[in-house]
Amino acid sequence: MRGEFELKAKEILARQVGHRCSNPHCRRPTDGPRTDPAMEVAAGVVACIVAASPGGPRYDPTLSRDERSSVDNGIWLCQECARRADSDEQHYTVDRLRRWKCRAEGAHLADLGETYLNRGDARRAIGAFEQALAVARRIGDRGMEGNALGNLGVAHRRLGRVRQAIEAGEQALAIAREIGDRRSEGAHLGNLGLAYRHLGEVRKAIECHEWALVIAREVGDRRSEGVHLGNLGNDCYALGELSRAIDHYEQALEITREIGDRRVVGSQLGNLGSAYRDLGEMQKAAETFEQALEIARQVGDRRGEGSRLSNLGNAYFELGEAQRAVECYEGALAIAREIGDRRIEGNTLANLGLLARELGEMPRARRLFHRALRIFEDIEHPSAVRVRLWLVELGPIGIGGLLH
Numbered sequence: 001m002r003g004e005f006e007l008k009a010k011e012i013l014a015r016q017v018g019h020r021c022s023n024p025h026c027r028r029p030t031d032g033p034r035t036d037p038a039m040e041v042a043a044g045v046v047a048c049i050v051a052a053s054p055g056g057p058r059y060d061p062t063l064s065r066d067e068r069s070s071v072d073n074g075i076w077l078c079q080e081c082a083r084r085a086d087s088d089e090q091h092y093t094v095d096r097l098r099r100w101k102c103r104a105e106g107a108h109l110a111d112l113g114e115t116y117l118n119r120g121d122a123r124r125a126i127g128a129f130e131q132a133l134a135v136a137r138r139i140g141d142r143g144m145e146g147n148a149l150g151n152l153g154v155a156h157r158r159l160g161r162v163r164q165a166i167e168a169g170e171q172a173l174a175i176a177r178e179i180g181d182r183r184s185e186g187a188h189l190g191n192l193g194l195a196y197r198h199l200g201e202v203r204k205a206i207e208c209h210e211w212a213l214v215i216a217r218e219v220g221d222r223r224s225e226g227v228h229l230g231n232l233g234n235d236c237y238a239l240g241e242l243s244r245a246i247d248h249y250e251q252a253l254e255i256t257r258e259i260g261d262r263r264v265v266g267s268q269l270g271n272l273g274s275a276y277r278d279l280g281e282m283q284k285a286a287e288t289f290e291q292a293l294e295i296a297r298q299v300g301d302r303r304g305e306g307s308r309l310s311n312l313g314n315a316y317f318e319l320g321e322a323q324r325a326v327e328c329y330e331g332a333l334a335i336a337r338e339i340g341d342r343r344i345e346g347n348t349l350a351n352l353g354l355l356a357r358e359l360g361e362m363p364r365a366r367r368l369f370h371r372a373l374r375i376f377e378d379i380e381h382p383s384a385v386r387v388r389l390w391l392v393e394l395g396p397i398g399i400g401g402l403l404h
């Protein structure tokens with residue numbers, strides 16, 4: 001016999017578990033809005049953990065009528081799991097159903113946190129992960145606890161709270177090692193490496209990313225292998241070890257291309273191009289930025305397209321190809337204005353100014369530097385200092401030559 005739950009209670013219970021069956025072995029999406037149309041959708045029902053009336057499954061006479069009809073006594077299941085739970089009370093005990101309910105709630109909170117994080121809302125993500133962590137600790141689910149801590153670390157890092165990120169990440173890592181979860185261990189090491197680099201502890205970052213790489217290879221996770229290689233490249237770049245950075249970037253690119261993740265390929269090509277540029281290999285830098293530009297256009301990444309055009313402009317400038325540099329800078333400028341990226345806009349105006357100065361067009365250089373300076377002052381960007389210096393070097397308006 002089924003209890004008479006209010007419609008509101010049904011809504012609450014379904015929402016608590018993200019409109020999915022609470023049986024951890026089922027987790028089928030139930031009626032309600034969802035994102036993946038390929039998923040089979042079943043009707044969801046509220047089952048009573050303790051039967052509402054005598055004779056029903058798991059009836060407990062010590063509970064009051066109110067307790068039996070409260071939301072706490074309900075669990076959201078698909079129809080099939082509800083039927084099984086009510087037909088075999090020896091197997092589907094009160095304890096088992098209560099554990100399912102908590103686990104499903106924790107899993108939903110973790111999903112919710114990830115959704116917030118992907119949307120760039122790290123604050124709300126932290127709220128959801130902290131609730132998931134509380135659920136995990138209440139039911140003693142170490143795996144869920146470790147994942148919640150790992151995700152908390154990521155969210156803290158996004159907010160720039162690096163010490164908190166490291167603290168949560170180290171706890172998550174310890175749990176993954178304790179329960180022998182190699183995949184999570186690798187993921188936590190990868191995130192810890194990012195936090196250590198953020199803190200400027202690059203050697204420690206390299207140590208974490210190297211371990212993460214070993215684990216990714218051991219478990220055969222190609223995607224993570226590519227990500228960790230890319231991060232190792234960034235660590236070496238941060239240390240100024242450019243040849244090592246390039247070596248890692250190239251290995252990462254090979255894997256990312258194989259997987260076909262074009263967005264990541266584009267950003268890795270951008271990093272590789274920067275390493276070639278810093279190494280003074282301008283021709284290679286230009287070729288790499290061209291490839292990155294093409295991908296940014298293909299995937300419709302306007303910000304990436306603007307950055308790559310700006311990078312390419314610099315490479316052509318260094319190669320002495322003024323006309324191509326101007327074309328790239330002008331393209332970057334148009335995109336920066338379109339998407340409202342003031343930093344790229346300021347950089348590009350300043351670089352166009354430098355190019356004009358190089359070509360001896362001093363009045364034009366001055367106008368461009370002034371426009372760049374206004375933007376850098378607006379957004380309080382440190383490049384304002386350099387542009388002011390260049391303006392002083394150009395001398396007073398009307399003379400145009402360098403002052404000595």
Ligand SMILES: [Zn+2]
Binds near residue numbers: 077080
């Ligand atoms: Zn089910």
